[in-house]
Amino acid sequence: AQSVSQHNHHVILSEAASLELGCNYSYGGTVNLFWYVQYPGQHLQLLLKYFSGDPLVKGIKGFEAEFIKSKFSFNLRKPSVQWSDTAEYFCALQTGANNLFFGTGTRLTVIP
């Protein structure tokens, strides 16, 4: 069975600090990977996705993620966070014809 782990439940950073949120998955086959963001009181929005090709994917708002197949990881990064990045971040896995499996989320608080 597939699963997604996000070990950081709550991350607190000051503005301009660098961010890395961990995401590890468990599945032996081909995967599609996503990062979604949920701003306070809003619905989920896609930050970036990986289907194939270059394992370093760039998304919106300066976010990027690197797919490392050997480590089953898809960590999200941003070199310099802003107060407006305060949100909850979800990593998600899609396998074959199946559906999305979400991690439990990481709440990011950016202090001005």
Next chain:
Amino acid sequence: EAQVTQNPRYLITVTGKKLTVTCSQNMNHEYMSWYRQDPGLGLRQIYYSMNVEVTDKGDVPEGYKVSRKEKRNFPLILESPSPNQTSLYFCASSSRQGLVVSNEQFFGPGTRLTVL
């Protein structure tokens, strides 16, 4: 504007009183899905539909029903709601290529349900 809409956005009800949460998308997507979001548990899939008249259970289907009579609509039905169904519910849709659900899922704004 391409979007997924849900109604109502907020609902407070009592145990056992049947309710329906509607979901509609205007993107001609084949695939639609319902999730519930609970603190510390992330999003868990309730039901999904690969096309009209094709529905299947997700990870947490107990206590829910769905129907897909039209492509654009995918209502979520709680026949006899209970307090453990108090949650934030999201509907999502996506296009398909053949058997594969491809590309991103577009999410609705959410419905916050409280069952007393």
